Amino acid sequence: MILRLPLRLKSPKASTLRLFISTMAESVSRDYTCLIDACKTMDQLKQMHSLCITTGMGSDPRIQKKLLVCCCSRRGGEMGHACKLFDRMHERDLVVWNTMIKGWSKVGCDGKGVTLYMTMLKNGVMPDYYTFPFLLNGLNRDCASDCCRQLHCHVVKFGFESNVYVQNGIVYMYSLCGLMDMARRVFDMRSKDDVFAWNLMLSGYNRMNQYEESRALFLEMEVNMVFPTRVTLVLILAACSKLRDKDLCRRVHGYVKECKMEPGLKLENALINAYAACNEMDVAEGIFKSMKIRDVISWTSIVKGFVETGNLELARTYFDQMPERDNVSWTAIIDGYLRAGFFKESLELFRQMQSSGIKPDEYTMVSVITACSHLGALEIGEWAKTYIDRYKIKNDVVVGNALIDMYFKCGCVSKAQKIFNDMIRKDKFTWTAMVVGLANNGHGEEALKFFSQMVVKSIQPDEITYLGVLSACSHTGMVDQGRNFFAKMTSEHGIEPRLVHYGCMVDLLSRAGMVKEAYEVILNMPMNPNSIIWGTLLSACRVHKDTQLAELAAEKILQLEQENGAVYTLLCNTYAACGRWEDLRGLRRKMMERGIKKKPGFSSIEVDGFIHEFVAGDRTHLQADDIYMELEEMTHELKLAGYLPDTTEALLEYG
Known part of the structure; x- marks a missing residue:
């Protein structure tokens, strides 16, 4: 039914008729708004919009506003349709503008809300205390970074800086773009009794990996006697897992136990994850087993926890039991x-x-x-x-x-x-990978050039980078440069040399034939050398035929690893290289008496995407006969080419 008022009605009867028609129009408008409210889906809403147009109610401001609110506010709303409605509206009050800003806030569209806000101001419509919460909570990180300070100025200009919801929006905005100092200033100026504001700050600190600040804020929250919500506990547990803080983890767990708070699935998952990160797998497993409902996150947390603690067997057991995996x-x-x-x-x-x-x-x-x-x-x-x-x-x-x-x-x-x-x-790991990779592949000089470029670009090297640098010097025989870089670790970059760096220096000097100097480095180390460093020296002694130092190095290794068969083999090879056959036979007898054998190494090769592994004398491979036939042909061709292998040490490895 289409209701239109006559243009000229001046008599008392006409006034009565006008009032009647106006009342009827309001009644019809209310009926339509009720029908719009009843729409469950966007398709139903569009059908209702079509009905309003065909019955002449499409231009009614109340109907238009109701349709716009439904498009912008309801789940499954559609901002494209909302924009069409908005463009056709002749009467746009502050509620309409706020509704559109809220709509863009919900869908998280880049900068649309801010653009609409600026258009609103140009149209002479001033914001209220609803405008800014909608606007600020709809920002993404890039948009917040571009306009956070200007929007804060607008809040102050229009006098809403003391509004709690606006303050929360500003805290969220600054934390989103990483300006946690600014977020904290706003937070400190407001009332401390709103747990939502504390949660915003905790979330911001976590987002910026400032977990120490999250912990300090939570302790301050307790001092202010603000009772945490489940969201608070999940956030602080995330910080606990990164800090590996067992005490704080137990303290948070205490809120669930003592206050009889129903934990809920997310909180239980957070507890498992935090305890697992703190290597408290007994507690984590206990929580997991007591859970009434588990999801894929629960299962993954317990699997990851056992992986982190090195219990691969239990991790695999739980993984195999998972009802679903992502x-x-x-x-x-x-x-x-x-x-x-x-x-x-x-x-x-x-x-x-x-x-x-x-x-x-x-x-x-x-x-x-x-x-x-x-x-x-x-x-x-x-x-x-x-x-x-x-x-x-x-x-x-x-x-x-x-x-x-x-x-x-x-x-x-x-x-x-x-x-x-x-x-x-x-990042610095990219440059480090290049330095180490080039050094290990024999491109020592190029590795050092990359290191120089890295320093020029003000990228701070770390201890791994210096491993690559020292390795490059070792492979290229640059002893003086290696000593130089070793000194610069501490003097220029404040990196204290670790055991592996001293090992590189021993390797550098050993390769250059300076075994005495290498031994001096070992003696002057501020920490106890391990078997690898003594092994490096022992290998160098074999090459350079220093039996006296070789015996000392072997003795040191055997003090650390009594059953290390490789040490006996290396010492045997050293005796053989020096022609000390009596010593060699005596050592071999000792090996046989003690039943010591060198563990065989293995080699691997990739063929058609599959990895094949072999040890010396291995015949377990399915194609062993073909492999050995090919090996015999290669050996025959090598002999024809005049190759004579060095067999002086061959029997010592396996005899």
């Missing part, structure tokens, strides 16, 4: 096998992950690439890179660093350099 749970168990040195098994798990239809993310791919690095599995590593490119997996600096490391460990120096050159963003 990419995070798969990545956790793959990473567990990777940490334990089971590189082939980690790749096999990745194949199972693919078979189950779970799409990997960048963290999974870093684990896969790292496994390929350790195995020298170039073909699988190349496949992983292609997979990342094809499926648009986030190729961030961590992935780039892993690829550089993988290519270097597989001997593909040029490919590693190409990855480095193509990376848009590089």
Whole structure:
């Protein structure tokens, strides 16, 4: 029914009729707004909008406003339709503008709310205390960074700086763009009894990885006698897991126990994660077993916890029991096998992950690439890179660093350099990977050039970088430069040399034939040398035929590792190289009496994406006959080419 008022009605009867028609119009308008409220979906709302237009009610301001509110406020609303409604509205009061700003806030569209706000001001409509909470809470990080200070000025200009909801919005805005000092200033000026504001600050500190500040704020919250909510406890538990603070973790758990607060799934998951990070797996497992409801996060937290504590067997047991798995749970168990040195098994798990239809993310791919690095599995590593490119997996600096490391460990120096050159963003780990990789592949001078560029670019080297630098000097025989860099570690970069750095210096001097100087370095170390450092010296003594120092080094190693068969073998080889056959036979008898044997090493090769491992004399491979036949042919061809192997030490390894 379409109701229109006559243009000229001046009699008392006409006034009565006008009042009647106006009342009827209001009644119809109320009926339509009730019908609009009853709409459950956007399709129903659009159908109702069409009905309003066909019945002549589409231009009614009350109907238009109600339709706009439903588009902007309800779940499943549509801002595109809201914009069309907004553009056709002739009467736009502050409620309408606020509704649109709130709508853009809900969908998180970049800068739309701020643009609309500026348009509102140009149209002469002034904001109220509803405008800024909608506007500030709808910002994303980039938009907040661009206009946070200007919006704060507008809040002060229009006199809303003391409004609690506006203050919360400002705290959220500053924390979003990382200006935690500004957020704290606003927070300190307001009332301290609103737990929501405390949660905003905790969330901001966590977002900026300022976990110490989160802990301090929580303790201050307790002093102010503000009772935490579940959200508060989840946030502080996240900080606990990063800080590995057992005491605070137990303290937070106490709120759940003593106050008889129903923890809920998120809080229980946070407790498991925090206790696991603090190596309190007994408590974490107890919480897990007592849970009435578990989700994939619960299972993943317990699996990850056992992985972190090195209990791979229990981690796998829980993983196999999981009712459902996501990419995070798969990545956790793959990473567990990777940490334990089971590189082939980690790749096999990745194949199972693919078979189950779970799409990997960048963290999974870093684990896969790292496994390929350790195995020298170039073909699988190349496949992983292609997979990342094809499926648009986030190729961030961590992935780039892993690829550089993988290519270097597989001997593909040029490919590693190409990855480095193509990376848009590089961190100190990128530069370190280049320095270490080039050094390990015999490009010592180039590694030192990269180190010089790194210092020029004001990128602070760390102890790993210096391992690469010292290794580069060792491989290129630059003894003086190595000593120089060793001194600069402390004098220029404040890095105290660790055992591995002293080991590099021993290796540098040993390779240069300066075994006496290498021994002096060991004697003057501020920490006790390990068997690896003594082993480096022992190997150098064999090469340079220093039996006296070799015997001393061997004795030191055996004091640390009594059953180390490799030490006896190296000493035997040293005696053989020096022609001391009586000493050699005496040592061999001692080895036989004690039943000491050198553990055989193994080699691996990648063929068609599969890793094959071999030890000396191994015949367990399915193609062993073919392999040995090929080996005999190669040996025959080498002899024809005039090659004579050095067999002076061959029997000593296995006799």
